[in-house]
Amino acid sequence: MQNFASVKQALEYVQENNIEFISFYIADIDGRLRNVTIPAENFSEQLVKHGIGFDASNLGFANVASSDMILRPDLTFAFKDPVDVDSKTLYFFSHVFDVKEGKNFNQDLRHIISKALDTLKQENIADQVMLGIELEFNVLDELFSKLTNRHVSYGIESCEIASPATGEESYRLATNRGYYRADPNDHLFEIRNTIVRTLGQLKIPVKYHHHEVGSTQAEIEFQFMPIEHAADATVLAKNISHRLAKKFGKVISFLPKLVPGEAGNGMHVHQFLLKNGKNIFHDDNGLYKLSGIALNFLGGILKHSSSLLAFTNPTTNSYRRLIPGFEAPVKAVFAEGNRSAAIRIPGYVNNPQERRFEFRTIDATCNPYLAYAAMLMAGIDGVRQKIDPTKEGFGPFETNLYDLSPEQLKKIQSFPNSLESALNHLEANHDYLLLNDVFPQDLIDKWIAAKRKDIDEMRRIPHPWEVARFYDI
DSSP states (O other): OBOOOHHHHHHHHHTTTTTTEEEEEEEESSSOOEEEEEEGGGOHHHHHHHHHHEEEGTTOOSOOOOEEEEEEEEEEEEESSSGGGGGGEEEEEEEETTTTTOOOOOOOHHHHHHHHHHHHTTTTSEEEEEEEEEEEEEESSSSEEEEESSSSSEEOOOOSBBHHHHHHHHTTTTTTTTTOOOTTOSOOOHHHHHHHHHHHHTOOOEEEEEESTTEEEEEEEEEEHHHHHHHHHHHHHHHHHHHHHHTTTTEEOEEEEESSTOOOOOEEEEEEEEETEEEEEEESGGGGGBHHHHHHHHHHHTTHHHHHHHHHHHHHTTHHHHHHTTOOBBOOOESSTTTTEEEEOTTOOOOGGOOOOESSSSOSSSHHHHHHHHHHHHHHHHTTTTTTTTTTOOOOOOOOOOOOOSSHHHHSOBBBHHHHHHHHHHSSSSSHHGGGGGOOHHHHHHHHHHHHHHHHHTSSSOOHHHHHHHHTO
């Protein structure tokens, strides 16, 4: 990773490293990386100053009638292509500016993170947010889908999935028996090593990687990073993983629920706040050794969870994971060490400087800039309103929630069971996101409209289960 102090320093690096192309990354509204590329000889002071024009409406932002925007490279975030080293390409992450006003575009994803962080500081709560991300994903030999008036299906092929699913043969894995499996049953070891090695070249710190519960399922967990770096690292890690999978002749998918009957893919987010370098989530005398601010913060997340899920779990597929029985939380509760809780306080943490909680509901189909910023704004509101999670009925619940009776479960707030429900909650409850114009109203409206369009398009397609279940009625 390169952090250039000036354009002159960047130009010297380009010449010294025989860079042939320079590519500029921006993320679209879904969180996918997009890029535009120039020959290296076109990189100059003028280009950095004036930027490159593009159509923001094609990325899901702005309106067609006023969609001209400018991207300018972030000189502090550049790197040589770590996947195709022969390409001699230098990448920059970029900022987006409004053409008319010359200011940061208020819907620029990286700017939204900055505005949320500025709000945390202005409220005098803390000056840094630290996130530790767990990325879960499937690694497949082949993934294909068919959608015609004759054929509606998708299919996967994997050398790791056992058939029949009741046993293991040829070193394949039986259903949901993959956790921490080793070679020869672990077929994903080398690709995980390669992903981690490549992320290391970009100074994205990895804590560890391992095979997850499901067959074909992997996890890579990052070290703690400031929220602004974590958002960039998440979109970049996903992009790098897809590119490396292609080189391996594989397909990687972060879909929350891909393999029926197998554990789904979450993206658990560990978090704590720093003020003057000190973790303000720790209190020796607090519940689970959490401070009042920490409890208020997690209380805000749980209080706003029904609307928050529209950003943290933003696809129709997200809600196929959020069902009981697969360690995917479906209730707005917190507890220590309880993996059926939406917010888990790790019981193994002894270092006060690492005191934290983990939000387990979120998945990697989210746009991390929007999801992390929304999560932060919900936490800020919890501190501002002094929301007590215990008084609100969010716990703590130390029992396995899946073992509670229906009568007991009814007393606990449930998460939305569909994207449509989450969007309805977001529409009704989003004032906490509007504070200091962190989330512009126009962006929230665009998000809701785009996601409802997804729902409408999916509804038009008959589901294979429906056909199998009802064709002979």
